Amino acid sequence: xxxxxxxxxxxxxxxxxxxxxxxxxxxxxxxxxxxxxxxxxxxxxxxxxxxxxxxxxxxxxxxxxxxxxxxxxxxxxxxxxxxxxxxxxxxxxxxxxxxxxxxxxxxxxxxxxxxxxxxxxxxxxxxxxxxxxxxxxxxxxxxxxxxxxxxxxxxxxxxxxxxxxxxxxxxxxxxxxxxxxxxxxxxxxxxxxxxxxxxxxxxxxxxxxxxxxxxxxxxxxxxxxxxxxxxxxxxxxxxxxxxxxxxxxx
Amino acid sequence: xxxxxxxxxxxxxxxxxxxxxxxxxxxxxxxxxxxxxxxxxxxxxxxxxxxxxxxxxxxxxxxxxxxxxxxxxxxxxxxxxxxxxxxxxxxxxxxxxxxxxxxxxxxxxxxxxx
Amino acid sequence: xxxxxxxxxxxxxxxxxxxxxxxxxxxxxxxxxxxxxxxxxxxxxxxxxxxxxxxxxxxxxxxxxxxxxxxxxxxxxxxxxx
Numbered sequence: 001x002x003x004x005x006x007x008x009x010x011x012x013x014x015x016x017x018x019x020x021x022x023x024x025x026x027x028x029x030x031x032x033x034x035x036x037x038x039x040x041x042x043x044x045x046x047x048x049x050x051x052x053x054x055x056x057x058x059x060x061x062x063x064x065x066x067x068x069x070x071x072x073x074x075x076x077x078x079x080x081x082x083x084x085x086x087x088x089x090x091x092x093x094x095x096x097x098x099x100x101x102x103x104x105x106x107x108x109x110x111x112x113x114x115x116x117x118x119x120x121x122x123x124x125x126x127x128x129x130x131x132x133x134x135x136x137x138x139x140x141x142x143x144x145x146x147x148x149x150x151x152x153x154x155x156x157x158x159x160x161x162x163x164x165x166x167x168x169x170x171x172x173x174x175x176x177x178x179x180x181x182x183x184x185x186x187x188x189x190x191x192x193x194x195x196x197x198x199x200x201x202x203x204x205x206x207x208x209x210x211x212x213x214x215x216x217x218x219x220x221x222x223x224x225x226x227x228x229x230x231x232x233x234x235x236x237x238x239x240x241x242x243x244x245x246x247x248x249x250x
Numbered sequence: 251x252x253x254x255x256x257x258x259x260x261x262x263x264x265x266x267x268x269x270x271x272x273x274x275x276x277x278x279x280x281x282x283x284x285x286x287x288x289x290x291x292x293x294x295x296x297x298x299x300x301x302x303x304x305x306x307x308x309x310x311x312x313x314x315x316x317x318x319x320x321x322x323x324x325x326x327x328x329x330x331x332x333x334x335x336x337x338x339x340x341x342x343x344x345x346x347x348x349x350x351x352x353x354x355x356x357x358x359x360x361x362x363x364x
Numbered sequence: 365x366x367x368x369x370x371x372x373x374x375x376x377x378x379x380x381x382x383x384x385x386x387x388x389x390x391x392x393x394x395x396x397x398x399x400x401x402x403x404x405x406x407x408x409x410x411x412x413x414x415x416x417x418x419x420x421x422x423x424x425x426x427x428x429x430x431x432x433x434x435x436x437x438x439x440x441x442x443x444x445x446x
Contacts, residue, residue, distance in 0.1 A: 001272065001357075008271050012264050019263070023256040023293075029365060030252065030301030037298065037319030044320075045308050053306040053317070054414045057324040069328040076335040080342040129417075136309055137413040141331045145421040152429060208309060227331065231426060234338050238433035252365055258373045262380045269384035277389040277434060281396050284427065285380045288403055291419075292376070295410045301365075305411040318411045330418040334426050341434045348441050 049204040050134040050213035058139065059219045063198040067183055070223060074180050077230045084237045115157020122150035130224035134213040140220040144227025151232055155239065167236060172229045179226025186218050255296035262289035276344045276354040280337055287333045291326050298322035372406040379403075393431040400424045 027033055040061065041053055050056040058066050130143030154166055190199035205212035262285055269282030298319030306317040348354050379399040386392045400423025407416035 005272060008268065012267065016260055016264050019260050020257070023260065024253070026256070026297065028252045029255055029296060030299055032298065032300035032303075032319060034298075034319060037321050040320055041306055041317045042313075045313055051307060051309040052414075053308065053320040054323045054327065057320050058327065062321070062324060065325075066328060069332050072332050073335050076332075076339045080339050083339075083342040083346055137305075137307060137417055139327075139414065141328060142414070142417045142421050145331065145418075145426055149421070149425045152425075230335065234335070235426075235429065235433070237342070238430060238437070251370070254365065254370055254373050258377045261377045265381050265384050274387070275389055277431060277438075278387060278392060281389070281392050281431065282384050284396065284423075285383050285399070288376075288380070288399075291403070291415070292373075292406070295407060295412055295415065299410055303411065305413055307413070323412045323415050326412070326415045327418050330415065330422050334422040334430075337427060338430050341430055344434060345437060345441070348438050354438060 049207040051208050055134045055139050059216045112157045115153045119153050133220035134216045140223025144224040147228040148231035176229035179222045182222030259289045259293040280340045294322045294326050369409045376406050393428045397424045397428045
């Protein structure tokens with residue numbers, strides 16, 4: 001360990017010097033010259049009727065990148081599910097899970113009341129953030145994680161078995177694939193309408209209302225669905241790990 | 251003084267790298283990796299900043315006000331969520347390491363075992 | 365470069381150092397959650413509300429939860445080995 005630190009510090013110093021030297025060639029902080037951002041800010045509201053330029057950029061002007069990143073999410077969740085399902089060749093016992101849980105961690109009353117009070121508003125907040133992705137800050141990614149967090153509150157405030165009932169795994173997997181496929185289908189709709197992939201072919205409405213910006217709300221909803229299902233599956237895989245008894249633990 | 255954001259990005263990168271190099275627990279290593287990732291977020295947003303400008307949301311400001319760059323924000327936004335998912339995958343690998351090799355100390359997981 | 369942005373940048377650098385220098389993974393999960401919130405404040409100061417929303421939701425909700433669950437399972441696996 002000592003030799004590692006001794007080797008690391010000079011190397012880091014050289015790297016840090018080169019990094020700082022490279023960054024000092026950039027324009028000063030606050031002096032923004034790039035034309036792309038300025039052009040986008042000027043045309044986004046009039047061209048796409050979306051008041052939120054970042055959302056319009058993510059889902060329309062650079063929608064192809066977002067599709068790729070959504071598939072990174074999908075592939076990572078797939079990899080994790082495969083990895084952790086292999087561990088579950090061990091025996092799984094339903095009643096033992098619940099009695100084990102009751103012995104070890106009984107949620108306090110404060111936590112339970114707070115949790116029950118928070119689940120409804122969190123779901124509403126998540127749906128609000130997803131639906132208004134093209135009007136105010138938010139969108140599919142943020143709203144999706146908020147919705148997944150609402151489900152986690154069910155687990156924290158209640159019992160693991162209650163949470164298991166609320167997230168039937170085949171339905172969640174269907175939702176995730178549906179969200180991922182929905183993105184591509186909306187893009188193909190653009191092709192069917194006679195133009196390029198991910199072309200905004202739906203009627204643009206009044207900027208600032210909920211039904212505007214063409215297909216961007218649809219893409220937001222499909223991304224929100226996919227991200228929610230992805231995070232629910234992720235946390236479920238970790239939680240299932242918690243309660244599975246190993247074969248050597250009987 | 252105007253070099254401070256870039257200096258913060260460089261510092262975060264180097265300290266995160268130090269944490270990865272001298273880590274003795276795989277979960278500690280994964281959290282240091284998220285610190286390195288956050289240095290790129292700070293750098294991206296610092297590049298796109300425009301002095302005296304507003305956020306690029308035209309819901310309540312007139313359409314001619316100068317705004318900061320929306321493109322780097324779009325890049326950073328998806329980057330944040332994908333970074334969390336990659337960390338989840340790495341945590342799953344940590345569980346496998348404990349199960350198969352019996353240790354989560356990166357120094358002891360040396361040679362590849364078949 | 366306002367005073368708020370400069371102060372938040374210094375705090376973020378200190379927070380990053382704190383995350384790295386805390387060695388125990390369980391304590392590090394809490395410090396990482398606080399670091400996530402500091403980063404989100406910095407993003408707000410840089411006029412990026414979308415990115416800040418993502419960072420809050422991911423860095424203070426999803427990431428500490430996953431870390432703590434992994435640590436719980438690791439403790440259980442290690443307990444059954446001994």
